[in-house]
Amino acid sequence: MTPRIYIPQDSSAISVGADTVADRLAERLVASLGNKEVEFVRNGSRGLFWLEPMIEVETDAGRVAYGPVGADDVDSLIEQGLLEGAQAHPLSQGLTEEIPYLKNQQRLTFKRIGLIDPLSIRDYQAHDGFKGLKRVITMSCQACVDEVKKSGLRGRGGAAFPTGIKWQTVLDAGAAAGQKYITCNADEGDSGTFADRLQMEADPFALIEGMTIAGIAVGADMGYIYLREEYPHAHAILEQAIAIATEHNFLGKDILGSGKNFNIQVRLGAKAYICGEETSMLESLEGKRGEVRAKPPLPALEGLFGKPTVVNNVISLSSIPIIFAEGADYYKDFGMGRSRGTMPFQLAGNLKQPGLVELGFGVTLHSLLYDYGGGSASGRPLRVVQVGGPLGTYLPESQWQVEMDYEQLAAIKGVLGHGGLVAFDDTVDMSQQARFSMEFCAVESCGKCTPCRIGSVRGVEVIDKICSNEDRDSNLDLLNSLCDTMENGSLCAMGGMTPFPIRSALEHFSDDFK
Amino acid sequence: MSDSKNTGAVNTAIDANHHLEGALLPILHQVQNNLGHIPADQVGIIAKALNLSRAEVHGVISFYPSFTTSPQGTNVIEVCRAESCQAMGGRKIEATVKSALGVNFEETTECGKFTLEPVYCLGNCACSPTVKINSQIYGRVTSHSVVSLIENLRQAGDQK
Incomplete structure (x- = not known):
């Protein structure tokens, strides 16, 4: 041999x-x-x-x-x-x-990661690839959408909206609406996350298959992958994978003799974090400034170029093939409560064993940090974990027994987001982390809503004043009031959630602000 | 001479992409890649080809950090400022690179060899801290390793 x-x-x-x-x-x-x-x-x-x-x-x-x-x-x-x-x-x-x-992991969406040559369509098929698509072409559109609903899959990008319901809205828009689109949000900008990148670089055909199934299910024949420019390697792999899939008739015209057509193009972002917000992404795909749109209208009804559009994250779409290959019940059996299936948790920051851990919802944060993460990389005690990206809450040790599902995290004012965990040891200064949250918002705000655009700039100044004990009490009140305004007066999560990490830092680590 | 070279590159980008839906970003990317920036005097040509106003095209160029209207340094160094890198000593790397180059973020060294840019996550968070130098990403960098990467580039530049 x-x-x-x-x-x-x-x-x-x-x-x-x-x-x-x-x-x-x-x-x-x-x-x-x-x-x-x-x-x-x-x-x-x-x-x-x-x-x-x-x-x-x-x-x-x-x-x-x-x-x-x-x-x-x-x-x-x-x-x-x-x-x-x-x-x-x-x-x-x-x-x-x-x-x-x-x-000890439950690898479903990531079952092929690392096992296969990412660009070998033979490897992909040998590991159940395109099994789902072959089933889909024998099913009605409604049956396909029902299967996704039954699986309980919720958007893995961060919003956790039920994927099947989104697809139903686009399907129901009817043929009279004309062109429909599938768009894949691959603008993975949250610090501490890399699942989308790994998926696209290590198993690109799964994303292609998932998008194709989505297209067939809702009656769309065109798909766009909006990929962040920071991922040039993923770009090269996706372009090759699309060409190979088309050559083998898994994409393009009359897919596998089904009479259905579906094409995919990759479009590059241009280093604007805000374009990971779905309406901003659609603006960017249309060739405009990535400014957030007001909702309604929902993108499912008036999305890309005003047409009915599915906007799903890379992991949501890459989870579709296994749902069809193994059936919705198989997928739904993993997880807990209303969070069904698996989540690729991404362990990052100051951990000894950072990496990707795919498990059913319900594992405790503590287990992720210690059983998988192995504790801190520095050897010092862990102090705080930010879960859910730069707009996610900072969780102190007293909250690490939380079971990782959408509802349990929400109950402690946390968010799961895209599943990223960034751990910090005891050298972290939480006032500087809070300040950075405001600074990041000031840099990345699209500028449409005043509370986000201006509030973030003022936020940095106010935090600086608090830390230098300048009118401390009144500036703390001002910061709280500013956070209220941002939360309630911003169209999207950029301004609306920037206060989350700041408020949690203030609540649990107030000594750091002295 | 250089104006006609610029116009040629812009027209090539327009010809290659104008048939696409939402063609402006693909065109701007191609021009930025080929010329290293998008010259202000070329905005009108792009606008005309897409039936847009110059203001609209300028608005898009100024919105996205990837597009620049003046040339960058020979080498572009991007240091990740986001949380995962912070947790692994990223703030120290930032300070080290700034002092090694003698510039702040979004500045180019006087010799024109280096432009320093902040970046908010390169998706390499399991190998933090991370810097990107030109097209290459480096994970688990230390102050020492990043300085020696910069010194290598400085010397390579001097030999040319």
């Missing part, structure tokens, strides 16, 4: 040297093996980022892992039996599937 070696090619693995390791390995193996062949596969990351660059070698017992591998480790790995999967080397991690971090 030709030895097969996997080296991830996603942008995080590359950012810590995966390409250099791959080059060194190829060079050394050519030198030492002569004519004997080795097969290299550039897979996506398994999501165990603290082990990246993580090399895997195929053995009879399964794939074995080594990591984090630097270029200087390559010689010793080869000497100590890398090609045979020997496990003597200090970087050996044993069988990949047995690493507890991975073994």
